[in-house]
Amino acid sequence: MSGTVTLENKWPVLGRHAQATEWLRLWTDLGRAPRTIDAYARGLSEYLQMCERESVDPLTATRAHIGIYVRELTERPSLRGPNVVSIDSGAGLANATTAQRLVSVRLFYDYLMEEGLRDSNPVAGADIRPVGATVGISVGLCPG
Template identity: 50%
Template sequence: MRDDLGCAPRTIDAYGRGLTAYLVFCATHLIDPISAGRDDIALFVRDLTDRPSFRPRSVAEHGAPSFPRLSNATVQQRLTAVRLFYDFLVEEGLRISSPIGRGRYAPGGRAGVSRRGLMPRFTHLPWIPDDEAWDAILTVASREPIRNRTMLALAYDAALRREELCSLRTDDIDPARRTIRVRAETTKGRRERVVPYSAPGGELLRAYLAHRSTLSRARGPLFLSESPRNWAEPLTLWTWSKVIRRIALEAGEPRFSTHTLRHLCLTDLARAGWELHAIATFAGHRSPDTTLQYIHLSGRELAAKLASGMAQIHDWRIALLAATAAGSA
């Protein structure tokens, strides 16, 4: 149903894995998922927060030390999948009500009781490289083939997500106006947008197009694989992720990911003084709340408020000194 409704394939995959985890949990604890209650949901939440994120085969054979636990975002995502499952059961008449609300729960449902989430939701600012880390990344990236350097440049210039970047086609590029058309079907919010790219990015793109013509002269996907197994085939998301991971490890910055360039671009726009709605339009955000994190990360508003507040305090103190001096005279 979600596929028919046009949800992104990776979203469907994530929901499927989340629902599978819940059904496995129910089978393990002899719980009927159709008739499960809030106490069973609470037990599932405890199971999610207490277990490791993965359990390799070697654990059973040799005994394993501690492993990283599921992240808060993963737990929230799995609860969303379970909530959608019970919403479906209610709609189909298999249940009267859902045992899991939309992230809110009050014990016993008593009136006047403060409602809280099933799980506290942590909101972390995205990591972006500082100048030293960026220099290390650029040093490694400068040795990359022209295709990879072009992709890095466009990912930053246009704040492109991984799927948006890898799905670009030759007819999405307008060299005369130096713009990129990001098609709706490739975006997270299903909203088409047109974004510019820089003159240096244009030089890299021109060089790459000349190189691409040696692989294929056919119009279509912009970035092509040069692997002997997939020669001149469209570059996959996973191949691009492996490229970025290799660069990150070689540069000594393991937190650098395919999404980091988007974060860095939007933060730089906030630092440059772009208004909230302009950054949201550039990024293709549906909600300004998503865009606000880049404003906060840039520190622009906080710095402006601090400067304004300090100026007022400074004037007030000087005014007091002036009044004291006049009284003494």
């Protein structure tokens, strides 16, 4: 599929995970818009990079690993630089962006379950809810 080649060129980590490539191919074959596929690929590739850094096989990842990924997203320095004047000082991705990245990971784990490669989805308990005075993402601790 030509879209996958482009995505693998953009995010080489996808080429190192056959299930990721298969999952993105499925979404493309189902007629999802190219920008949707691109967004899914970005979120999944960032997650797979975290898995590689942490020496975690995505097929055996736990909620704790999802928590690491979410923490990385919410603490990432802003690309806008230190001159941004805002309450949260430009740290981390916007909540909507973080949620969108997490959706791609949740859908990927749904696919792995459908394919019989996992018994549970470690993202299934994640939700967006208020944390203190700001909105944040929390990963539930219920079994999954």
